[in-house]
Amino acid sequence: MKTLRVAVIGCGSIAQHRHLPEYEQNPHTTIVAVCDPVEERAKKVAKLYGAIAYTDHMQLLEKEEIDLVSVCTPNAYHAPISIDALKAGTHVLCEKPMATSAEECEAMIKAAEEAGMCLMIGHNQRFVSSHEKARQLIATGDIGKIYSFRTTFGHGGPEGWSVDGENSWFFKKDQAFIGAMGDLGVHKADLLRYLLGEEVVEVGAFVTTSAKQGDVDDNAVAILKTESGIVGTLTASWSYVAKEDNSTILYGENAILRLEDDPHYSLIVHYKNGETVKYELGQIQSNDEGGQTDSRVIAHFVNSVLEGKEPPISGKEGYASLNIILAAMEASRTGRTIKL
Structure with a gap:
C-alpha cells in the first residue's frame, strides 16, 4: 500500500500533541515537511520528525511533493490555507472550527470538489x-x-x-x-x-x-x-x-x-x-x-484517502x-x- 507524504502547517499545540504524533505512528504516512511563521518553532518540530522546515506554506506546497496536509493554524487562516493546499492537489485535514464564515466554508467545499481532493474537518468527538x-x-x-x-x-x-x-x-x-x-x-x-x-x-x-x-x-x-x-x-x-x-x-x-x-x-x-x-x-x-491519547482523526483521514471514499466528517459536515x-x-x- 502506498505511503502518503504528509505536511503539517501550523506547529502549535494541536499539531505537536495530536497530528504529528499520530501521523508518525500511522504505518501509511511519513512526515515530509512542517510549516510555521515562527521559524524557531518550525525548525524545532522539523528536527524532531526528520522533516523540512518552512515559514511560508506556499513555498512548501510548491517545493514538496505532498499527498496530505494538516492545517493547524489559527482559525482565521483555516480557509485560505486549506484552499491553497487543495488547489495544489493535496488532500486536506483542517482543524476546527472549519472557517470563520459560511462563505469561507462554501469556498473550501468548492475547492475540494473542483480539485477532486478529500477535505476532512478535525472533529474528534465522533470517534x-x-x-x-x-x-x-x-x-x-x-x-x-x-x-x-x-x-x-x-x-x-x-x-x-x-x-x-x-x-x-x-x-x-x-x-x-x-x-x-x-x-x-x-x-x-x-x-x-x-x-x-x-x-x-x-x-x-x-x-x-x-x-x-x-x-x-x-x-x-x-x-x-x-x-x-x-x-x-x-x-x-x-x-x-x-x-x-x-x-x-x-x-x-x-x-x-x-x-x-x-x-x-x-x-x-x-x-x-x-x-x-x-x-x-x-x-x-x-x-x-x-x-x-489517540484522537483517531488521523487514522480516519488517512483511510479515507487510501480507500478513495468520503471522510466521516466532510467539508459539508464541518459546515453544518x-x-x-x-x-x-x-x-x-x-x-x-x-x-x-
Missing part, C-alpha cells in the same frame, strides 16, 4: 467510544424517543494548552474569530448532530466575555431545537477552574444516557425500569492527564456543525432566536 456506543443505542431504538439533552465542554482556558500561553492567538479576535464557542462549542454541535442523527433548526444563545482578558467569547450557553422538536442546551466555557467537563446527557423515552459524566464509567444508562448499565469504554481525549455556532453568535448579538 470517542462512549459516543459511538450511545449513537448505536439511539439508532437501534433502545432509548426510544429523545426528549432533551444537555452538553458541555469547559476547562480553564487555552492559556494552559497553547504554546503561547496567555499571549495565545486564541484570545485575539483577528486570528481566532470566536473564542470558547469556536474552540469547544463547535465540537459539541458536531457531536449532537452525530448522536441524534438529525439537524438543528433553531438556535437561541447568550454569549459573553467575562473570565479572560481578550476580545473573544469565553462563556456561552445556547438553546438548540432539532428538526423533530428535541430541545436542549449546549455550554462552552473557558472559566472552569477545576477539572475539565466534557459531558453530555440525553433524556429519552426509555432511558437517560450519561456520557463522560462519571470518573470510572464513560457511559451510564439509567433505564426507566430501574436497571442501570455501566460501560467502561476508555477515557475521552482530554488536556488533563490520563485522557485518551459550524453553522450552529454562527447562529448562536448571531442569536446572542441580536437577542432573538435564529432559524437555520
Whole structure:
C-alpha cells in the first residue's frame, strides 16, 4: 500500500500533541515537511520528525511533493490555507472550527470538489467510544424517543494548552474569530448532530466575555431545537477552574444516557425500569492527564484517502456543525432566536 507524504502547517499545540504524533505512528504516512511563521518553532518540530522546515506554506506546497496536509493554524487562516493546499492537489485535514464564515466554508467545499481532493474537518468527538456506543443505542431504538439533552465542554482556558500561553492567538479576535464557542462549542454541535442523527433548526444563545482578558467569547450557553422538536442546551466555557467537563446527557423515552459524566464509567444508562448499565469504554481525549491519547482523526483521514471514499466528517459536515455556532453568535448579538 502506498505511503502518503504528509505536511503539517501550523506547529502549535494541536499539531505537536495530536497530528504529528499520530501521523508518525500511522504505518501509511511519513512526515515530509512542517510549516510555521515562527521559524524557531518550525525548525524545532522539523528536527524532531526528520522533516523540512518552512515559514511560508506556499513555498512548501510548491517545493514538496505532498499527498496530505494538516492545517493547524489559527482559525482565521483555516480557509485560505486549506484552499491553497487543495488547489495544489493535496488532500486536506483542517482543524476546527472549519472557517470563520459560511462563505469561507462554501469556498473550501468548492475547492475540494473542483480539485477532486478529500477535505476532512478535525472533529474528534465522533470517534470517542462512549459516543459511538450511545449513537448505536439511539439508532437501534433502545432509548426510544429523545426528549432533551444537555452538553458541555469547559476547562480553564487555552492559556494552559497553547504554546503561547496567555499571549495565545486564541484570545485575539483577528486570528481566532470566536473564542470558547469556536474552540469547544463547535465540537459539541458536531457531536449532537452525530448522536441524534438529525439537524438543528433553531438556535437561541447568550454569549459573553467575562473570565479572560481578550476580545473573544469565553462563556456561552445556547438553546438548540432539532428538526423533530428535541430541545436542549449546549455550554462552552473557558472559566472552569477545576477539572475539565466534557459531558453530555440525553433524556429519552426509555432511558437517560450519561456520557463522560462519571470518573470510572464513560457511559451510564439509567433505564426507566430501574436497571442501570455501566460501560467502561476508555477515557475521552482530554488536556488533563490520563485522557485518551489517540484522537483517531488521523487514522480516519488517512483511510479515507487510501480507500478513495468520503471522510466521516466532510467539508459539508464541518459546515453544518459550524453553522450552529454562527447562529448562536448571531442569536446572542441580536437577542432573538435564529432559524437555520
